[in-house]
Amino acid sequence: MSARPLPRRRGPLVGVAVAAVACLVLSACTSNEPEDSGDNETTASTVSSNDDTGDTVTIGFSGPAADHGWLAAINSSAQEAAEKYDDIELKFAEGTNDPSAQIAQVETFINDGVDAIVLLPTDGAALTETAIQAMEAGIPVINVDREFSSPFAARTTVLGDNYGMGVSAGTYACGLIEDNDISDPVIAEIAGIDALPLTQDRSQGFADALEACDQEVDRRVAAEFTVESGEEVAANLLQAEDKIDIIWNHDDDQGVGVKAAFDAAERDEFAFIGGAGSCNAMDWIEAGEMEATVIYPPTQAADGIKLARLIAQGKGLSDLVQVEVPKRVVLNAPVVSADNVAEYRDLCFDS
Structure with missing residues (x-):
């Protein structure tokens, strides 16, 4: 599976909420x-x-x-x-x-x-x-x-x-829409456990950032932070939507299942954004199979x-x-893309 080639967003993101000290390490x-x-x-x-x-x-x-x-x-x-x-x-x-x-x-x-x-x-x-x-x-x-x-x-x-993760993902998505001149984009979100405040914060940040560029989430589903749940909800999402432009998945661990569903359905028309910063995600970014991931520091x-x-x-x-x-x-909750993946590689974790 090869992701659709999209222009990369260069330079630091603006507007990411960071309190107190913003040193990643x-x-x-x-x-x-x-x-x-x-x-x-x-x-x-x-x-x-x-x-x-x-x-x-x-x-x-x-x-x-x-x-x-x-x-x-x-x-x-x-x-x-x-x-x-x-x-x-x-x-x-x-x-x-x-x-x-x-x-x-x-x-x-x-x-x-x-x-x-x-x-x-x-x-x-x-x-x-x-x-x-x-x-x-x-x-x-x-x-x-x-x-x-x-x-x-x-x-x-x-x-x-967590809120900043959503803001980072949404701001990056807005950049992709602008750079590729995507009209009426279809944006999907694969959340984690909906009952958790952290999931709610991530979704709210994503929605707020999208609102800043006059966009909104068209299809939202929730998984359970597991590979199995990620694959199941992603497969259902793809069946329900014939065309998607951007998908943000909250968690790179459940992203293993999400990616498996994408591969099984042979769908790659969308920009795939992840969350947390796993080594798998960074491998996919380097291989051109994932657009970006947002760091949640381990x-x-x-x-x-x-x-x-x-x-x-x-x-x-x-x-x-x-x-x-x-x-x-x-x-901080920075976005890792092909432009800067080498800088964050040492911080990735196995999933």
């Missing part, structure tokens, strides 16, 4: 070389290299069961980040989708007196009270991806930008580990004037 924000600070002790921490070995800190990490490519990448990226530092001792709990088991893991971290906890909760609301207990015990909690229901449960929260837990280390060592981000780590970090 925070290592770029924490590796300034030391500068001469004279005798002023109050400025020493803001100009020293944060990657230099400091006091050893023990960080507890609890994440999800690795039953999805992106989730597996979350766990492995946390371990890989910790291994880069001689001053991190990582206590890595077995991944779980059971909130009760994860609560027990966090309670163990508290009893062990770790210096910080990085937590991607199976259920943010269910883990909130236990996270508050850690904070009250003087252990900073770094909340990743799924938010707690209380601001008192985390010292810092690291998030991907580095969030790795960034959480790096921030936990800085917080536990009393440091801030060296590229910021502010001397403390921000309370909230929302990562």
